[in-house]
Ligand SMILES: [Mn+2]
Ligand SMILES: [Mn+2]
């Protein structure tokens with residue numbers, strides 16, 4: 001198609017060709033034409049006018065009734081033009097919003113930023129992927145010299161922007177509580193008070209807080225209603241639930257959190273996650289924790305970071321690439 | 337129109353009527369028809385098919401060429417159907433996002449919540465309206481018993497969600513600094529360190545912090561690059577700039593902020609605002625501070641809350657109801 | 673130079689009369705059939721808004737001639753309840769009329785210029801112009 | 806019961822051949838003209854994607870018959886570079902083809918079923934089905 005040709009001439013030529021031979025070729029040309037017209041934002045009522053003009057040119061002797069009938073089609077398509085124009089405007093709005101969300105998600109990354117610590121004898125893998133642009137899951141590491149590696153994993157009930165707003169507060173609160181950092185129950189108890197005071201009544205947060213003592217190789221942990229993790233015993237090749245009881249953050253400001261312990265041997269792994277991992281909805285319903293274990297088992301010999309990457313890829317595919325919830329998984333493996 | 341009739345029968349009836357008399361009435365019926373069709377999400381290619389079928393019924397003897405020509409129109413409109421279907425989907429996404437933003441904006445209100453203090457001898461009006469759903473402006477009052485009323489007004493460079501994320505951190509930081517609360521320069525200096533550390537390099541915040549001493553009736557204040565307010569001297573009926581110099585928060589962690597003073601007499605007013613008030617773009621360009629003063633002057637005898645409401649209404653109208661920036665204005669008036 | 677004709681909007685038939693008036697003026701001024709359809713569609717929307725939300729009002733058509741440029745202005749006036757939040761009704765995707773993309777933002781996009789003034793309790797004044805190209 | 810015919814996609818003319826194949830099968834199965842147009846439009850998009858992004862591939866048409874329900878399945882196969890981020894290409898409003906609302910999300914909405922499988926470096930397998938009503 002010659003670019004200098006007007007849309008009118010192009011349309012007329014396509015119509016004429018099709019009237020001569022009814023070829024698929026001409027229909028394909030019509031589709032290509034529509035691509036150009038859409039790119040030029042030609043509204044649909046304009047297309048009706050092109051059709052009518054081309055027909056008048058090619059079949060000038062048709063009865064006036066035929067031309068009248070186009071007035072009705074034009075009227076209807078002008079109303080469809082409303083939707084067409086609104087579409088343009090929505091696309092612009094959406095582009096702007098996407099852009100804003102991208103900036104926000106960068107701000108969030110900076111605000112919530114944490115880095116996976118490098119510790120002799122401990123391999124760590126971590127991955128967190130938001131379902132939408134903003135993440136309502138959160139994890140945080142604190143490497144306290146020779147003493148311990150602390151890990152927090154949290155999930156706001158709710159997704160997207162509201163959840164992200166909450167999380168930035170939690171992060172700030174965690175940073176403001178250095179003196180309690182070492183004790184999981186004390187950490188959850190103070191965060192609980194912050195959430196209860198600052199966040200509105202319909203927002204709750206689940207959190208798992210663990211302190212891995214490097215000298216004794218004991219994991220001390222507490223949970224505020226968070227999805228239970230797994231403890232993988234390397235010697236027996238078996239998975240156990242890392243069960244811990246405790247109320248969600250933000251329900252009752254006087255909640256106490258019990259502290260649990262787990263001794264960790266060489267080859268053992270601590271697997272933490274958010275409910276977005278287990279509540280991965282597939283064609284056959286949610287996957288079971290059993291199914292998840294079988295996925296992890298497949299990659300059990302790989303380094304933790306590779307395990308978490310591969311599990312995400314598999315579960316993403318199972319869900320046809322549409323995450324319903326934020327997805328976070330962390331693995332700590334004692335290697336010596 | 338009978339609701340039991342199929343779309344096809346309705347269309348055919350409208351077309352027939354129009355072919356008989358070419359009345360505006362029939363065209364109006366066609367527009368009403370399109371309303372129904374759009375509500376039923378009938379895609380545009382279906383309308384072409386309705387037109388063709390109705391014509392075949394009403395003018396069965398037209399040449400085959402006429403019917404062939406509709407194949408081309410159908411092909412083009414099927415591609416327009418892509419846009420139509422995407423529009424439905426965008427509307428759904430947008431509804432979801434709106435909903436999310438509304439929740440987020442409620443979360444923000446709870447996180448940032450402040451109430452205008454009631455103080456004998458001081459009348460206060462405050463209004464903050466976001467340009468989009470989330471507010472990147474912020475104000476905060478602290479009423480410190482008999483000692484003082486403190487007021488902060490801040491504006492994140494940037495709008496919408498990223499700005500809102502930043503503000504929730506600032507609020508949290510302000511709440512964590514009770515011991516410095518009374519000194520404007522110290523407040524700005526500590527907030528500056530928080531912003532510098534936690535926020536990414538492209539985000540800056542302007543802030544005005546004022547402490548109104550109730551016994552001496554002196555306003556102590558400092559500013560981090562914030563839009564200068566006005567001081568209205570009731571006795572002379574004149575407006576002065578409440579000028580204060582200081583770098584934006586987040587630029588340099590060692591910034592020092594100078595503390596200024598203004599004695600306030602009965603009938604005087606302190607008028608604080610964000611640049612969204614002065615950078616209100618109208619058909620004739622931005623309004624001048626002079627123009628703003630003339631607006632304020634019109635309502636000068638009213639209570640502060642009514643003044644700020646009326647100024648917003650006027651400036652909203654001037655901008656044809658499209659705010660380009662978050663809008664915040666605060667007025668403190670000494671009444672005795 | 674403005675020559676103005678008006679139709680009172682009291683019932684649904686008056687919407688048709690307003691459309692007819694607009695179409696006649698548009699034809700006279702030399703607007704093509706596509707623009708005629710757009711103008712009458714915009715008139716329909718505005719007249720229907722008066723009928724539905726204000727109960728009664730007026731729809732007027734101005735013939736414009738500015739520096740040799742001809743145009744048509746639709747003026748929709750009513751003394752109805754007014755629009756409490758104009759920013760809201762000018763938002764996309766939430767037309768109260770149920771028409772996809774219709775409502776006031778739709779009318780604004782169909783025309784070249786669009787102005788609205790409304791005060792709660794005092795009524796609404798909408799002006800929309802299309803210029804002949 | 807599946808009977809499959811294929812067209813190799815190497816150049817733009819093959820897109821037309823694929824469309825023709827799809828239209829013939831659709832007609833035989835008894836799809837109306839509107840659905841025929843939808844099916845060929847979907848074929849166009851998928852064949853064009855192969856031509857533009859993979860260089861070469863195959864477009865096959867299956868005749869389906871499940872529990873007495875007839876249907877047509879389009880299968881687009883290539884051994885091209887694959888799609889690195891499937892979540893991204895399935896998003897609205899950001900079609901790489903430039904066509905408003907077209908691209909893979911557009912095809913998914915035109916058809917009744919849609920499945921995609923793609924691995925970087927291994928190619929892409931897209932299946933889209935339309936059932937006769
Ligand atoms: Mn969540
Ligand atoms: Mn979750």
Ligand SMILES: [Mn+2]
Nearest residue numbers: 472492493494
């Ligand atoms: Mn701002």
Ligand SMILES: [Mn+2]
Nearest residue numbers: 491611612661
């Ligand atoms: Mn601003």
